[in-house]
Amino acid sequence: MGGTTGVDQTAGADRAGSSSGVAAVLWPGEPRRKRGPRPKFSLDDVVDAAIAIADAEGLSAVTMQRVADELGSAKMALYRYVPGKAELAALMLDRALGLPPTNTSGRWRRRLRSWTVTMHERMSARPWTLELTVGRRTPGPHELAWLEQGVAALRSAPLDGAERLDTLALLANHVRGSVEQAAAIDQPETSLAESLEPILTAHADRFPQTVAAFTEAAATGRRDDAFSFGLDRILDGVAALIARRG
Amino acid sequence: MGGTTGVDQTAGADRAGSSSGVAAVLWPGEPRRKRGPRPKFSLDDVVDAAIAIADAEGLSAVTMQRVADELGSAKMALYRYVPGKAELAALMLDRALGLPPTNTSGRWRRRLRSWTVTMHERMSARPWTLELTVGRRTPGPHELAWLEQGVAALRSAPLDGAERLDTLALLANHVRGSVEQAAAIDQPETSLAESLEPILTAHADRFPQTVAAFTEAAATGRRDDAFSFGLDRILDGVAALIARRG
DNA sequence: CTAATCAGCGTCTTATAGACGCAATTAAAG
């Protein structure tokens, strides 16, 4: 094949050193500049270059070599800024997420909705974030800020801590899934419809209800609002729980 | 770092040939055995070997070389059975999913619930399926069977085709997210708590509500039923929609 | 001015996927 991309700080079964490197880069202490020659660029420059490449050509185009080319330096020079590719990927992700919207007003439902919608926008704008949100990760400052805002949105709701966190995870998972689905549909080749149609028509007898559902969906034209649909369902479900208590 | 694993039939920007290869392997025509020497093993043997390795050592341990070793043959011999690694991965996934539970009885809610719970069990048993459900994929026979069962479960509900599909996607995404989270927690190193604790305590002032939520969650002990929580919320939400119509 | 540091980076090593082609094998065709 070709893609691969693979970056994961998750690492099948690595030494723990790698992940602590991620944490160190995401949560730096004081920079301490000292003796040697001044760096040619900054960590942010490196991350920006990597993001630019990912935006333009996808995550698989982001190789250390390519990033170095973009910066006009040699590959190995990058390792003065980043311990490894996993760390670079973590930085890319946290930067791509950005800061959450800071709504302090409104009820929990409106606030949670905008939280989720904004996250959806951010990730849709950078589909490569999908591949970076696989497996156990160390959350960066931005990601934690999202969590904080989300928990804050549920402050007034009669839910305990675990329930708040679970609710946010539920919403975040929905965002992730929706973006993935949308990305698959937009793709001309290998789109959901493109790859399913031939299979479904060839085996229509084995999957009658699925065929019917897709046919109806195509006819209705009511498409690509899968995200909104799911979001409303989730919020309704949370509202039901809250109503049952409040 | 180390992991990487990367397999994705998604391939940053490949020729379409790769994905059609996936479809061809997942949905084979008639086998036609002809002239040459009899194959030393079967496609299933190859997939089984790969799955055994993934179960034992994680997906990153599944290399063509390793699979060949397992089978007692040479690496390149595998390419007589599988066009490439992406196809092998697709086969592993479809096999891991297995067939869905076939409940024809009960209301939509009970049926959907067992559908989701079973999927959760399957994927939890094989956490490596997570990494294989990233990006646009060509669904295999088992995966389509799941879809069919899911749509069937919603047969009696007053939802249109798109809504049924969206509901199933919502549930499937929740499963995926839950398994991922659980896998992160179980991991001794890099566990959610392990990596968050030091960060949260170090920056407790910046994320007060998050700290509070985690503290409360830890105190309550009410943990790891994040899956059930989300599932109930989703089903409640769908029920609300249905109630509003029925 | 001298020495401790630190940046840039050339070179080499280590996976891993996969292309290609050859030789052995076996069933179909004569």
Added chain:
DNA sequence: CTTTAATTGCGTCTATAAGACGCTGATTAG
């Protein structure tokens, strides 16, 4: 029962990446 064509196993070679190591030269603390 040969001939022949398809088909398998697989050795060899290539391409792509990440990253280890150590040297050189810049820069600044003392």
